[in-house]
Amino acid sequence: MSGGSRTTALLPGRLSAFLRRDFREALTYKFSFLSSFVGILLSSATFYFVAKLVPPGTPSLGPFGGDYFSFAVVGVAFSSLLGMFQEGLSAVIRSAQVSGTLEALLVTPTSIPTVLFGSSLYSLLLQVFRTLLHLGVALAFFGMTLGRVNGPGVLFVGVLTVLCFLGVGVLSASFILVYKTGNPFGWILGTVSGLLGGVVFPVALLPPWIRWVSSLLPVTYALDGMRKSLLASVGFAEILPDIAALAVFNIILLPASLLAFRLAVRKAKKDGTLSHF
Amino acid sequence: MNPNPAILAENLVKRYPVFRGFRDLVRRPFERRTTTALDGLDLRVERGRAFCLLGPNGAGKTTLIKILATLVLPDGGRASVDGHDVERQPGPVKNAIGYAINDERSFYWRLTGRQNLEFFGALYGLRGPARDRKIDEVLRLTRLEAAADLRFNAYSTGMRQMLAFARALLADASILLVDEPTRSLDPQAADRIGSFLRGELVEGKGKTVFWATHDLAEAAEFAHEIAVIGRGRIRLQGTVASLTGEGRTSLRQVYEKAVGDPPVSR
Numbered sequence: 001m002s003g004g005s006r007t008t009a010l011l012p013g014r015l016s017a018f019l020r021r022d023f024r025e026a027l028t029y030k031f032s033f034l035s036s037f038v039g040i041l042l043s044s045a046t047f048y049f050v051a052k053l054v055p056p057g058t059p060s061l062g063p064f065g066g067d068y069f070s071f072a073v074v075g076v077a078f079s080s081l082l083g084m085f086q087e088g089l090s091a092v093i094r095s096a097q098v099s100g101t102l103e104a105l106l107v108t109p110t111s112i113p114t115v116l117f118g119s120s121l122y123s124l125l126l127q128v129f130r131t132l133l134h135l136g137v138a139l140a141f142f143g144m145t146l147g148r149v150n151g152p153g154v155l156f157v158g159v160l161t162v163l164c165f166l167g168v169g170v171l172s173a174s175f176i177l178v179y180k181t182g183n184p185f186g187w188i189l190g191t192v193s194g195l196l197g198g199v200v201f202p203v204a205l206l207p208p209w210i211r212w213v214s215s216l217l218p219v220t221y222a223l224d225g226m227r228k229s230l231l232a233s234v235g236f237a238e239i240l241p242d243i244a245a246l247a248v249f250n251i252i253l254l255p256a257s258l259l260a261f262r263l264a265v266r267k268a269k270k271d272g273t274l275s276h277f
Numbered sequence: 278m279n280p281n282p283a284i285l286a287e288n289l290v291k292r293y294p295v296f297r298g299f300r301d302l303v304r305r306p307f308e309r310r311t312t313t314a315l316d317g318l319d320l321r322v323e324r325g326r327a328f329c330l331l332g333p334n335g336a337g338k339t340t341l342i343k344i345l346a347t348l349v350l351p352d353g354g355r356a357s358v359d360g361h362d363v364e365r366q367p368g369p370v371k372n373a374i375g376y377a378i379n380d381e382r383s384f385y386w387r388l389t390g391r392q393n394l395e396f397f398g399a400l401y402g403l404r405g406p407a408r409d410r411k412i413d414e415v416l417r418l419t420r421l422e423a424a425a426d427l428r429f430n431a432y433s434t435g436m437r438q439m440l441a442f443a444r445a446l447l448a449d450a451s452i453l454l455v456d457e458p459t460r461s462l463d464p465q466a467a468d469r470i471g472s473f474l475r476g477e478l479v480e481g482k483g484k485t486v487f488w489a490t491h492d493l494a495e496a497a498e499f500a501h502e503i504a505v506i507g508r509g510r511i512r513l514q515g516t517v518a519s520l521t522g523e524g525r526t527s528l529r530q531v532y533e534k535a536v537g538d539p540p541v542s543r
Contacts, residue, residue, distance in 0.1 A: 017399030021385065021392075028387040100382025104444070107346050107378070108400035109371040115400075269350040272293050272314075272343070 014110055015118045022122030040134050041141075047072040047200075048142045060202040065231035070144045074227050075199040077134035082193075082219060084127035085165035087186045090172035092119035097180065097277040106274065112265055116173060146230055153229030153239045160246035161222040167253030168218075174257070174264035180277055193219040221245040281360030283452050283485040284322040284345060290353030291315040291340050291509075314340040316509035317354065322487060322502075324451070327475040329500035330489045333536055337509045338489035342456050345487070346376045359452060375445030376454045381437045386430040390421060390440050393429060398447050415443040418477060435466040442473070453478060455488045459495060467492075471499040497528050507536035 026032065051069035054061070064071050096102035096119065105115045138144035172185045193199065196206065197219035203211060214220045225242030228234045268274040292311035314337045322328045332338050343349040345358055347367040356363045359373035384393050391412060398408045416422045419439040424432065432440065438458055445453055455474065459467035478484045479501070490496055496503050497517050504514040512535035513520055520531050 013404045014399055017396050021388070021396045024392055025385060025387050100380050101385065103348055104378050104383035104397070105400065106348060107371060107376045108397065109368060109402060110400040266350070269348065272340070272349045274348055
């Protein structure tokens with residue numbers, strides 16, 4: 001019988017198979033969700049008490065509603081989410097290389113981008129859920145206050161940010177395919193963004209000689225736009241600069257990352273190291 | 278009926294870059310050193326055959342199989358599977374092959390055998406009742422029905438190898454690539470695998486099984502045809518009877534003459 005007679009499944013069927021696989025595996029690790037929930041509670045409590053040191057109405061917090069706790073929760077929750085988009089794809093490649101499943105996935109007639117995205121889908125969705133849970137816990141138990149939420153702003157900033165960080169994620173995955181470890185994109189962006197991207201303090205507090213670095217980081221615009229949309233009751237026009245900056249990052253990163261991935265797959269196949277670790 | 282051979286390789290060349298230390302990279306940054314795995318290999322495998330590729334460790338067996346499975350790109354020559362070029366048409370090649378990967382790490386250990394097959398079945402484009410029927414069929418064929426709902430980590434080595442065949446058969450492909458399927462199995466389990474590959478798959482289902490091994494007894498017992506690979510080239514190809522002159526010389530002598538190394542005995 002020829003292979004050509006095989007039933008063709010749509011992309012959602014394949015992606016749902018990845019989700020089911022990872023959900024079934026996660027069910028066998030019974031305490032992972034509980035530990036994640038406890039981590040969110042502890043992080044929220046930490047910033048709740050740190051916020052008591054920062055008086056309400058601090059000028060640098062003015063553009064974001066003025067409350068440090070809300071500022072920090074949005075920063076920490078969303079930077080974790082962005083970190084997952086940035087690191088998740090390379091992490092699944094690395095995990096499949098180390099666990100030995102990568103070749104078995106790549107000899108199936110499922111495309112490599114589908115394998116890459118499908119393998120990370122569960123982690124990405126779980127991190128979205130954790131981010132919402134983080135905000136929910138902060139709202140329900142620690143008195144976080146939202147402004148008049150700018151829905152379209154949240155949507156635009158959210159989508160552009162996710163695409164942008166997926167681009168970085170694909171670049172990282174390309175690096176891991178060829179060099180196996182030591183992903184510089186994740187390391188540089190992750191470390192530098194934590195300090196200079198406005199995650200737990202406003203960028204305005206940085207000395208001017210280094211503040212320009214913040215303007216090169218997508219996380220700066222992502223968090224600025226998201227905080228203004230959630231906390232500061234601003235209109236769409238006021239977040240347009242953030243949206244424009246994120247759009248520029250996307251125009252550069254998305255085609256560059258797809259090209260890098262194609263070249264990386266070809267190089268790994270040429271070197272015979274696709275599944276090496 | 279497809280007129281193309283199941284597998285065709287012409288003047289196939291593969292060279293791997295040699296790992297270089299830091300000091301060497303600093304001293305000679307632009308030098309490129311390679312080791313040759315395939316050195317102008319020619320091979321033709323007809324359909325519906327149990328074909329054994331015999332050769333010592335490092336002869337190029339796994340490299341050839343990985344090129345045929347589209348996991349490695351050749352550096353020269355060409356190879357086709359089911360008439361499709363492995364480099365230019367990887368999609369149709371993947372549709373034509375089932376690759377029984379001989380690595381127990383290629384499964385999800387915390388899932389059951391059936392759950393593993395459900396996942397890989399979806400990647401092979403199967404879904405719904407058709408997928409469930411196919412899984413039942415391959416579990417029956419590999420005699421794993423009773424163990425289907427056990428976690429993979431509870432399987433014996435032989436069961437894991439059979440599950441690798443079950444996974445490769447999900448594809449319903451006409452060509453099965455198998456790399457040293459009896460490695461680390463006891464002689465009885467190895468015989469069962471050999472009988473399964475030739476009896477059930479080739480003679481029962483009309484598939485082509487391309488089977489790499491360094492075990493002479495296994496090849497002599499189960500293969501319709503044998504090729505001996507040594508230093509990246511096919512040294513001999515034919516039936517056991519033709520290669521041994523209808524038994525006038527032993528397969529071991531033929532093999533040793535071809536590759537210059539003693540074979541592995543079981």
